Each structure stands twice: as structure tokens, then as C-alpha cells.
Amino acid sequence: MKLVAVTSCPTGIAHTYMAAEALEQAAKDAGHEIHVETQGAAGAEALDPADIARADAVIFAADVDVRDKDRFAGKPLVSGPVKRGINHAADMVAEAVAQAEAAPAGPAAAAAPAAPAGPRLGPGGKLRLWLMTGVSYMLPFVAAGGILIALAFVIGGAEIANVVNGGEFQGTTYEAITDPTQILGQAGIAGLMFAIGGLAFSMLVPILAGFIAFGMADRMGIAPGVVGGLIAVNVGAGFLGGLAAGLIAGAIVMALKLIKANQAFAGIMRIVIIPLVGVFAVGFIMLVLIGQPIADAQAWLTDWLAGLSGVNAVLLGVILGAMMGFDLGGPVNKVAYLFGVGALASGDFTVMAAVMAAGMVPPLGLALASVVRPKLFTQAERQSGKAAWLLGAFFITEGAIPFAAADPLRVIPSTMVGGAVAGAVSMAFGASLRAPHGGIWVIPLIGDPGGFIVALLAGTVATGLCAVALKTAWKSKAAQAVDDSALVTI
Template identity: 60%
Template sequence: MPQRPLPTFPRQNFRIVAVTSCPTGIAHTYMAAESLENAGREAGVELVVETQGSAGFERLDPAAIAAADGVIFAHDVPVRDKDRFAGKPTVDVGVKAGINRAAELITEVRGKAERGEVTAGAGAGAGTPVERAGESGDSYGTKLRKWLMTGVSYMVPFVAAGGLLLALGFAVGGWQIASAPSVMKHFSWTEIDSWGALLFQIGQVAFGFLIPVLAGYIAYGMADRPGLVPGFVGGMIASNIAAGFLGGLVAGLLAGAVVLSIQRIKIPPVLRGIMPVVVIPLISSLIVGFLMFVVIGKPIAEAQKGMTDWLSGLSGTNAILLGVLLGLMMCFDLGGPVNKVAYAFATAGIAVQDPSDSAMKVMAAVMAAGMVPPLGMALATTVRKKLFTETERENGKAAWVLGASFISEGAIPFAAADPLRVIPASMAGGAVTGALSMAFGATLRAPHGGIFVVPLIGSPFLYLIAIAAGVCVTTALVVVLKSMRKPAPGTTATAAPDAAAPAAEHKQPIAA
């Protein structure tokens, strides 16, 4: 006689609160949140996510945090207001882990809670934002990347707003709009040129903040709020002496280091109250200003000019090879550090009021190549459905929109499931697109927007041909590579083609 199973009694659900964030606050932030929420439902736990994206964030209910049994941080930039989560079992990882290993993170935080492990300093308020942004064993290189990405994450919205406004100004008023008088002196409601000048001059103002914001928030990532003043001061000096993007990077790191050094000095208790509002801003700004004006500013400005001149001198084969390299970088890790380096290089070139033609070609090539992986995967799921799972086919529908919007991260679900086939195919397509974009001489003043800013692109028809060529290469390669894959025992035709594929296709639902 079979033994009856013992009765089970429901227990209180395990509760988790999570925070996700990435340098740009656009794609990885929300993909990690969705992955964690889906894994939470599958694991039967209550999981609530706070997405600290580029549009700001809505704080978790304090009651939800208080009732939580564990915390998951999946982020590449400092978690804002991290002190709220003090005293909880905490798992602290990069944002990609939140996308690719959500179920493992939930298991890990449950294990920590069962063992009563509370991460030291999870929210205790000690250390700088970056020191609280990852595991205590982070290498200096990892921390340096986080400092730089903190600055870049705050700079990107200024680049996007300023670049699009400048591009719209040129589209409305023509290239001569750059020499138009101030709209404070002349503005006519009925003249199209006045509106073009208005757009252009607002864009100039937005661009004027790029280097100070970059430097200020790099310093903030290193030294918290006391780093903001010397960081902004150093960044503005870098901007004024034409030290550009490189000057902003150096000024931010310098300001953070100076503030951290001052904070290590033992101060009499009577002076501690005025340290953060008077002494630290005064002394750190003086030191950073002196170093930028007198010591290192001029060499950095010369280095920036050398890089700009080199870029302006690129033509023919050299320009095409640069397009290939940038295309490979944009598609290598789909929004990761290598992708961000290529994007930062491109945006640095146009982050001036009068960028060179070569700099705008680089920006065009970078954006075109970044659109290829998700569009290629979307097309592949359309033309060869049987090579992909039902979930991948659903992701393919979203990838059309993500790719068209220049969000490379739309290909991450495919790369995570099959990196050895998807990433090489994506890189090949990106290299083709980058090379063709440079060869066609397409230019772009706007740093983002994807297909929605095509009217603002120089040689738009050829630009679209370059993107289409790369997408076709990626699609063809990924289809060929997946078709060569041997099906694992027990797999269906949805995952790999075999003799039964046609029959299997009729038995299972196919996404439109």
C-alpha cells in the first residue's frame, strides 16, 4: 500500500527588497529588475524592486524594507540612500548578475538569512558611495571603473539633451545657425531661423555642463558630497582651458583624492562642524584649481588637442579600420565596460560646441553598430523561429524596439543563453556596420536616439544601408551557427533543428 505524503503547512513568505542600477540607467537597470521579479515569482518569494534609473527613482516603502528578510543590490553605480537597508542580510553584485543569475541571488540571500549573516557596512553609513557600492574585496581597478561610470551616468543625460537640441537647431535653421545672434537680442515668433537659434543655444548651454558634471560626480563617487564642489570647480577649469573630456576625468579623480586626503587629517572637535561646509570645499577647491591651472592642465589640454587632431585627420582606410574597431567594441559585451568605452570615446568627440566632421562620423558609427545586435536577433527569431525557444521569440519582439532605439542590451537575453554563437555573430555584424558607416561618411551630432534621429543624420539613406547590412550579417551568422549545433538528448525542435522539426513546428505555438 503506497504511503500517503505527509501534510505540508504554508509558512510565511520570504520577503526580499532589491535595488538595480546601471551607468546609463536605461536598459540594464530595468532588465535586472524584471529578471529578479520573474525569479522571485518562480521561487515563491515576495520580491519588490527599486529601479534607480536615469529618470530618477521612486523609493521603496519603508515598511517594505523593515519587513524584508533580505536585500539584493544589482548595480554598477553607487546605490543611492543605501543606509535604508542597514542590518539586513545582503547580496551585493553587478547589474549583469541580476539579469543572468537572478535565481541564484535569491537562493544566496535566503541562505544568508537562514545563517543570520548580515553584511558588514551594508548600510552603516561608513565609507564613500563607491566603497559601499560593492563587495569589500573589490580591486582598485573595479573601484576605479565604478568611479568613472558614476560620472558618466550623470553626464549622459546632458549629452543626450544637448546633442539632440543642437542637432534639431541645425535641422531647423541650417548650419549657419551656429553664428546666429543671441535670442535675447533677436527673437521673432514667426521666423523659423529664430526657433532654430533657440534650440541651438539651449543645446549649447546644456553642453556647457558636460565636463563639470562628469568631474563633479566622479569626485562624488570617490568622496561623497564633499567631493562635489572641488569636482565641479576642476571640471569647469578643464572646460575653460580646453582640456575637454580627458581634463574632466583627471579633475574628478584629483578632486576625490584631495578630499579623501583631507578627511584623513585629525581635526579638533571644535572645527568638525564647519569642515564639510567651509574647510573641505575651500581647501580642496584651492588645491584642485592650482593643479589644474598651473601644473597639469596645459599638458592635458595638449593631449586632448592631439587626440582631436588625430581624429580629424582620419580618412580612407584608417577611418574604416576605426569603424571596424568601434563596431567590435560596441557588440562585444552589449552595454558592458567595453561597450561604454567606445560610447564614451564617441560622445567625448561631440561634447564640444563645434565638433569636427570626423568626430560626428565616429558617433554615427558607434550608434549604428550598437543597434545591430538586438535587430539581428529580432530578425533571426522571425526568419528561423524553430532555432529559438518560445521565450526567445517573445524577447525577439521587444528586441525590434530596443534595437531601433539604440539599446544594445536588447540582445543580452540571447547572449546569456548562447554566448558562443550570439556574441561572435553580433561582433561581425557590428564591424561591418561600423566600417560601412565610416566609409559612407555618415555624420551624427546627437549621441542617442537610434532610428528616431535618422532625419538629423548626414547621408541618412546610406546610414540605414550600413545598419541593414550589419543586421543581415548578424542574422545569417547566428542562424548558421545555431543550425550547426547538435541537439542535446531530449531537446525539442524548438531549441535545435532535427529531422522532426517540421512536425514539431505544427504541434507547438509559434509566435507571430
């Protein structure tokens, strides 16, 4: 990407050059080419008109009017105060890249009249940029946690989850390990990997929420966002609760930052008031306004499922499968999963097979879609697609969260459809499973493994097709554009 920038400040001896340096560094770090014109006291060395013509986007970091603005007419423009260029050069570069990619390609762009403030991301594009920021910081946790858990199953067998957390597996009851420092001794390296992976996973939602808020409100958003995300985990609100927490935290901090404090008070505002009010407000909303309704809804769903026990098995498979795919480890998914585990205890092993098939499908189906139509996915998503094969194979439904959090409206319907198909097919074959986890590792324990595998494949293909179809049919330009810019923030 080729960029040009102009920096200027009232006196033209300090900030102009600092912003220029910071922008040059940020562009270089992100792998872009940039030419900066410093309209300062040392005399502006004007940009080469050829560089301007070639530039994909323009950045103004200026507190005073940029001279000869007409040169940049029609180019995507990111403009802000000179200090933004110094303090947040990387963000400005990322936005410029996003704008360049959002802009219509071809000669039409050059003919477009220059809007005074330059084109900006619409509300949809901004929302997606925020979500992508959260996802990009969350990805390493998904990869590290998910792969550790998968390896723990490979090394320690499917019972490793129970060896660490307690519970019954294949007729053997395990005591939970209460002292985490004893895990290596009592459960071996596999148990240790399972525990570490689980801890890494427990950070998914707080990091997602924290960095969505960071994308919206800068550093001051992180604390309220992370705390909101932790509460989402505690009240079992899943990643959708985390999305909500991040957006709420970001909005609250954005609003608090609008309050103009006088100079003496400004320091206290930043260091004490905004974090205090932000964290409390987010916590209050998440616990009181979101936590309780979710708990009520879960109780209602559980009762409703129990009332369905006489219903046609295939229909039950559809319902449970769609629930598994809906929030990928969130409250609805939990209800369906626990229904499967409950059925195990009462001697019905077909429900668990359907639930596991439906829980494996979301990551597998999205991994498939990202291979079949890579262009519909961001580079980060294509990378997490590779890990998603492994996570899906081991029934780690959370492997689909990076896709779903970045684009919930298109991805969640796809994972629900795939889950429903897998659940229905598994029930139709009457596949049965006595283990509550393990993925492909427990296929030998499955009654009618052939039917189970057919269910898995059918669901995976359904999710993949759906995701490709939805992303193709209903594609926002801004979405594609912000994708790779969000990567820059990693």
C-alpha cells in the same frame, strides 16, 4: 525589496527614534518595505522573526552594540553610526539594496557565516557605484539637451548649428549670433532650442564629475567635482576627463575629511578649508597635469592624421571611426571630427561621411544592445537607450556617454569597434557628405546614401553585438547590484 533595521544610541531617547523615522521615510520613498527595531529607552519592540527571515538586507544605525545580532546572521548588512541613519538614511537604504542584490541568491546565503562587519562592496563595486551616481544625475541633462538639439535640426534644418554658431553650410556663410538674447529674433525657435540644448549639454561633464565626487565624499565633494568637470570641458578633456576630475575631487575631499580638527576649528574646516583646498587641488591637477598633456596629444594626433592622407581609404575610415567612438565628444573624437571638417574644406567629402557615420553609431549601437538584452543594462540605461536612438540619428555622439561613463571598460571598446566598422564601410562605398552635422536629416545631401546607410547599420550592429558580448562575458556581480541602487539617489 524587504529590509529590516536596528537603531540605537547611547541614551536611547532621541537619535534612536530619529534614525528609525528617517530610515522608514527613505525606504518608503525608494519603494522598499522596512521594519525598524528601536533599541531605545521606550523599550525595544523586537522585530518579528518572520520579517527578519524575509528580509533581503539588514541595516544597523547604531552607536552602541546591537542586541541579539545573531538573529541577522548571514544577511547582507549595512552598518553605520546612528547619525548616518538620520543624515543619510537614503544612502544607507541604497547600500542595503545594493548589497542584497550583490549577495548570492538562494539558501547558500543563509548558511554563510556572519562576518562581524558584514559584507561590503569591493573596490570595483564601489567605483561603479560612484560612477553610477554621477551618471544618474547627468541623465536629465543628456535627455533635455540632446532632444532639444535634435528637435532644432528637425525644425530649423541642418544649417541651424551654423545659423547660431556661425560658419559655412552648403556654401552659405553665417555670422555667429553674439548676443544670446537676440537668438529668438535672429534664428527663430529652432535656433533658441539649439542654443538651450547646447548649454544643457555643456553641463554634462561638470555634473558627471560633481556627482561622482558627491558619491564618494558627500556634499563637500560637489564643488571640487563640478569645478574639475568645468576644467575638463575647458581643456577639451571630454567625459573621460570628467570621470578623472570627479574621482580625483572625491579622493581629495575624502582625504581632507580624515583630518581631525578640534571643535572650534571644525566649522571653518567644513565651510572654508575643505572647499578651498579641494577646488584648488583639483583645478591644479586638471589644468597642469591633465590639460597640457591632452593638448599635446591632440596636436600629435592631428599631425599624425595629416601624415596619413595618402593611406588606404578604408584603413583611414577604421582609424577615424575608432577615434570617433573612443571618447564620444572628447579630445580624440574632436581630432577625428575636425579632420573630417578640414577635409571638407580641401574638397574631400568622403572623410566627413565616414566620420559622421562613426559618430552616429555609438548611441545607436548601445540603444540597440539595451533593447536586445535589456537585462544587461540598468533601468536608467534602458531609459536613456530610448533617447539614444534619437540622439544617434542626429549625430549627437554624446548620447552614448551615460552608458560609457557608467561602464567605460566594456562600452568604449564596443563603440570603437562599431565606429571603425561604420567608418570603413562608408569609405569602402565612397559615400560623401558636404555637411558637417545633421545626422539622418542630411542623408539627402549624401553621395551614395545607400552605402552610408549600410555603413550605419553595420556599425550599429557591431557596437550592439560587442556591448552585449562584453557585458555577458565579463560581468561583475557588484556591478549589477549597485546599478539599481544608484537610481535611488536620483
